[in-house]
Amino acid sequence: MIELTINGTRHRLDGDPAEPLLYILRNELGLHAAKFGCGLGQCGSCTVLVDGKAVQSCITPLAALAGRAVTTVEGLGTAAAPGVVQQAFIDEQAAQCGYCIPGMIARAEALLRADSRPTEASMRSAMRPSLCRCGTHMRILRAVRRAAMAMGGGIVDPTEPAS
Amino acid sequence: MSGIARRDLLRGGGLVVLFALAGSSVGQEGGTTGGGEGAGAPPEVAPGLPGSLAEFPHLDAWIRIAPDGAATVFTGKAELGQGIGTALLQIAADELDLSLECVSLVTADTGRTPNEGITSGSQSLQNSGTAIAHAAANVRYLLAERAAWRFGVAVETLSTANGVVLASDGRRATYGELAASLSLHVEARPQVVRKRIGVRHHIGRDRPRRDIPPKLTGAAAYAHDMTMPGMLHARVIRGPADGTLLTAPDFDAIARLPGVERLVRTGDFAAMLGPREWPLVQAMLTVGRMPWKRSGAPLPGGDLRDAIRALPAEPDVILERNAAAPVAVRHITARYDRPYLMHGAIGPSCAVALWQDGMMTVWTHSQGVYPLRAALAELLDLPLERVRCIHREGAGCYGHNGADDVAADAALAARAVPGRAVKLMWTREQEHGWEPLGPAMVAELSAGLDADGQIAEWTHAVWSNTHSTRPSRAGDLLAGLEVGRGFAPSPPRAIPQPNGGGDRNAIPLYTLPRVTITSLFVPQMPVRVSALRGLGAHMNVFAIESMIDELAAAAGSDPVAFRLRHLSDPRAIAVIRTLADRFGWARQPSERWRGQGLGFARYKNSGAYCAVAIDLRIEPETGATTVLRAEAAVDAGETVSPNGLRNQIEGGIVQSLSWTAHEEVRFDAARRTAFDWSSYPMIRFDAVPYRMAVHVIDRPSLPFLGAGEASQGPAAAAFANAVTRAIGQRLRSMPLSAERIRRAIAAD
Amino acid sequence: MALAVAAALLVFTVWAREPAIAAIERPDPARFDRRQVASGAALARIGNCASCHTVSGGRVYAGGTPIRTPFGTIHGSNITPDPETGIGTWSYEAFARSMREGVGRDGSHLYPAFPYDRLRHTGEADLRALYAFLMTRDAVRAEPPANTLVPPLGWRPVLAGWKLLALPRRAPQAPQPQLGKLWERGRYLGEGLAHCGSCHSPRGILQQELRDRAYAGGWSDGWYAPPLDATSPAVRAWTTQRLYAYFRTGLSTAHAAAAGPMGPVTHNLARTPGGDVRALAAYYAWTMRDAPAARAEPALPDRAALAARRHPAGAALFRGACAACHEPGAAMMAAGRPDLRLGSPLHEDNPRDTVQIILQGLEPPVEPNGPYMPGYADTLTDAQIAAITAYMRARWGSGPDWGDIEQAVADARDGSSK
Ligand code: FES
Ligand code: FES
Secondary structure (H helix, E strand, O other): OEEEEEOOEEEEEOOOOOOEHHHHHHHHOOOOOOOOOOOOOOOOOOEEEEOOEEEEHHHOEHHHHOOOEEEOHHHHOOOOOOOHHHHHHHHOOOOOOOOOHHHHHHHHHHHHHHOOOOOHHHHHHHHOOOOOOOOOHHHHHHHHHHHHHHOOOOOOOOOOOOO | OOOOOHHHHHHOOOOEOOOOEOOOOOOOOOOOOOOOOOOOOOOOOOOOOOHHHHOOOEHHHOEEEOOOOOEEEEOOOOOOOOOHHHHHHHHHHHHHOOOHHHEEEEOOEOOOOOOOOOOOOOOHHHHHHHHHHHHHHHHHHHHHHHHHHHHOOOHHHOEEEOOEEEOOOOOEEEHHHHHHOOOOOOEOOOOEOOOOHHHOOOOOOOOOOOOHHHHHOOOOOEHHHOOOOOOEEEEEOOOOOOOEEEOOOOHHHHHHOOOOOEEEEEOOEEEEEEOOHHHHHHHHHHHHOOOEEEOOOOOOOOOHHHHHHHOOOEEEEEEEEEOOOOOOOEEEEEEEEEOOEOOOOOOOOEEEEEEEOOEEEEEEOOOOHHHHHHHHHHHHOOOHHHEEEEEOEOOOOOEOOOHHHHHHHHHHHHHOOOOOOEEEEOOHHHHHHHOOEEOOEEEEEEEEEOOOOOEEEEEEEEEEOOOOOOOOOHHHOHHHHHOOOOOOOOOOOOOOOOOOOOOOOOOOOOOOOEEEEEEEEOOOOOOOEOOEOOOOHHHHHHHHHHHHHHHHHHOOOOHHHHHHHOOOOHHHHHHHHHHHHHHOHHHOOOOOOEEEEEEEEEHHHOOOEEEEEEEEEEOOOOOOEEEEEEEEEEEOEOOOOHHHHHHHHHHHHHHHHHHHHHOOOOEOOOOEOOOOOOOOOOOOHHHOOOEEEEEEOOOOOOOEOOOOOOOHHHHHHHHHHHHHHHHOOOOOEOOOOHHHHHHHHHOO | OHHHHHHHHHHHHHHHOOOOOOOOOOOOHHHOOHHHHHHHHHHHHHOOHHHHHEOOOOOOOOEOOEEEEOOEEEEOOOOOOOOOOOOOOOOHHHHHHHHHHOEOOOOOEOOOOOOHHHHOOOOHHHHHHHHHHHHOOOOOOOOOOOOEEOOOOOOOOHHHHHHHHHOOOOOOOOOOHHHHHHHHHHHHHHHOOOOOHHHHOOEOOOOOEOHHHOOOOEEEOOEEEOOOOOOOOOOOOOOHHHHHHHHHHOEOOOOOEOOOOHHHHHHHHOOOOHHHHHHHHHHHHHHOOOOHHHHOOOOOOOOHHHHHHHOHHHHHHHHHHOHHHHOOOOHHHHOOOOOHHHOOHHHOOOOHHHHHHHHHOEOOOOOOOOOOEOOOOOOOOHHHHHHHHHHHHHHHOOOOOOOOHHHHHHHHHOOOOO
């Protein structure tokens, strides 16, 4: 029996302690935002927040979560009342197929919680574990910048890379 | 609505007066086969009608109006992440004169929507958008005619606004009540014209995509998210990669694994089913330990590009012109090539199937629900009407990936458990190992300049396998070959011009007096391949636009000026001029290891015009590239959604940079060696451009042109040309990777 | 008293002073022989110079890289020929003196993080080639950040004292002509420019390399650099061929992928002419000739059930977090990437490398399509990583249980050595 908090709700889950959080979220709890992309920790589609940090739920066994707080993208807002980062993604229309985007939002949320004034380079390196095959990267980065502004921060050096 | 006074409507500008019939409509190309891919498209029955109306002329195939006045629009095209779900609604709402909220869309479903073949070739707006625009205009006209009859006035005196037909004396009738007394099962009339540009509310304006907020907040949006009562999860059991076979699968061992409720086997096809997903994920490790062998023909050794070049080919001269021109005094000959590429959907292929009451229903992210239905019917030995394929979104596919194959896998699995839905998803490793690849290609070009530095002659020969093995028969599906019923793949075909497959975009838009373009179709496929976004255009535009730069350099001419000198199409010229202006082509910094490059094409020579410019910097010690800026100019005819168009172009550029600079499928003696994102890496955030801008040239009076595949070729060429400027040498073989660039510099 | 100290300090400072060597105009790059430059390029890779003189994402050789030492952080200098911020005004003599004596052109002493204790064994012709190579790079204007060292180490004359006490007198491994040319080339490069011993040897309290225990295992950037001598923990012999493959591809199918600070080393060696790499391989195969694996390569047990009984929590965590790639049957292993039991980390006498790989993951060392592993620093707690580590050690490792692994995780997180 493992007790953990998901989006503020206490859950007691039994079953295989090895089962990665992703399958629990999607199949048991009906939380579909986190997606299966690889199951190998390589693509970031399954990213959620655990204690405020970006974590790939496909390689996070339930046993690792006892007493920890999980936030999924569902916990950040709803279609009617989106969270700050979600709203930034909507404002930038930052999606093509959208499959990778919940993972991107979770990762951006973790980044901005830790630092709402990242540099361009630190933003890119924070987002690096997440892949997008549609090539929505430019918009995703714009959305992260917009969210940073909305959170009272911003990107320190918004244009040119270090030479 | 009823409370709104006419003058409010007038003030709000929401009122559309003027109904008129024209002599003939602005016709567009028909054809629903998605740029020549696929088979089994329906015949044209009303060739005079635009877009897919030519095949499905009845209005109720496209639009229905409910008693409350809400409209439902039907399209045979699928939302693939390109945003057509919203774009088609914009078109329909505008032409019907309804608010966006009153219109909903039903996409590709063999049970409900017209058969528009495959959603590919950037044809959705061209075909479906055009059909819906004209159907909607027809419906609005029909409703007005009915109101005119009721009011006893001439139709020309009426106007519409927000779902109401208004007479000049203030009388009104809602669409709902009018539609109730009228059948839409009538053919569209070609004379009905669309709304004047000035009174369009939605087309050409940015409307937020309707699918985005739910996708961003966890709504079940994809086939992968579907659940049904009693649903079983499933995984398919096969060798590690295309062309392999498990030699002695121990099915008893698998059947005994915890959580495996059912093992389904037909011939060599096998799948395991269970109520929960995680035990199946673990069971796949047992499958992974089973011995396998190569079952396909042995792979030719070495670089498979050379093998494609060497295999027997069927030459087809697709353009030959021999106009009088000065003799060439300077020749350049070069070979360009690209490796096999992967579609690499970010979510592995997935389908849900339900076998119930003698009916097989499959929810699939296939790009072609109708052709898939035909293939499944043959595979399952069912009449067509007993198979229904319903499109559900998947992760972006960019062509023919595993979507169809997994649909067959799911259907076979579901057949064994009547009444229970089965969700079968491929593993990441299966997606990487089994998806049909984008073909490797070789192009050999030679060109000659006359004494004035003008191109006098040009030859282009391109070798390629087919660019579509999309299923229309059971043997085209992986499972079809496994069930042991003698199904064989359809013989590979070249896709003929004007769309072209390997020779797509092999014909330059430039003025070339003496020219020979040869398409060398290679029927023999060492590796299973199929349509990848843009088909041959990525490679051919890369080759042509590289060669143009080589010629410009030889002529001592600026690449932009050189292109403009060889173009006569005003839209092509406008696209390049706009880009050069906005990019600041003439004022580029000239720094060591920095370079700018440009690439241009009109997709398929009939779609959108697109030019891309790239400014980049190279780290000479490592060859690493930093793309400082990428800009594009695009003319996609009438723009439905400028933001959606920009999104497509931006995505195409980033994806093309990944293909062009980072990607290559490799092989060992037995199989492809790519099995995940580490063995087949793609671009990550640290390598995407620092800035990007897309400049849209709207042509509201001209037909819609698809743009989903417009930027890949130009972006590849712009990158290559910029690298050349930065390092002073040309790389002609993709990927233009950091290591290749480094080696080129080191050998300098 | 204060006077005496001041006097001593004065004497010391005067004694410690080295003369500046006159600044020169940056030599014309075209003046250098192309072959000499090419040979310098290869030598620079063997020396792994870029690793310490390049900041991630920045211009190569332009410096700025933070290097964490027990005494604080220093930053790799700019070694491009920029006259103001790099070495553009350095004559060959100044360059050679820095490589041999650890003294900058202006006479200041250089920190021994710059491994001149090893580089000094580089021959004249090779030093000239390196100089030619560096002086023909792009001049990049870049001032590295200031060092943050504990006092009094910010005061460079102290380093003269360090050199007096710690700089080895003896030459490393003497030539042995009977072992052949390849061995000799490997010895020359390995003991000198490649400075493998800088990481793979233990250090004394002055951070000096303990030459009498050369290659007995050391520390680098918070990672353990395993022994390259008869105590090598490898369970498969490091033959010349395997070492060569490892150096060239970052992966030995009989061992593991290069991780941590070894990644860049293989990245560079993969881009170096094969002859020198083979020489290095031959030499280190020789230094490990008496290691246990050189004598026998026993079958390696998979004690899965036993390990799961002893470490049930670790077993469950492994199954959910690691098995998708590392359990037999995983595609990654079927594709020829090595089994965890083959790598040295689970056979080392401390858990640091195992822990570091779990925390930081792995970037492809040589080619982009190489081994990649996500880091688990944010996913797992110290206790969880310790549980997985203990389970893996019990399942595939050798040697006694590791002690306080949780502490080892905490240490690894803050980057300390040992
Ligand atoms: S699905 Fe978890 S990282 Fe790819
Ligand atoms: S939007 Fe499709 S994968 Fe990112």
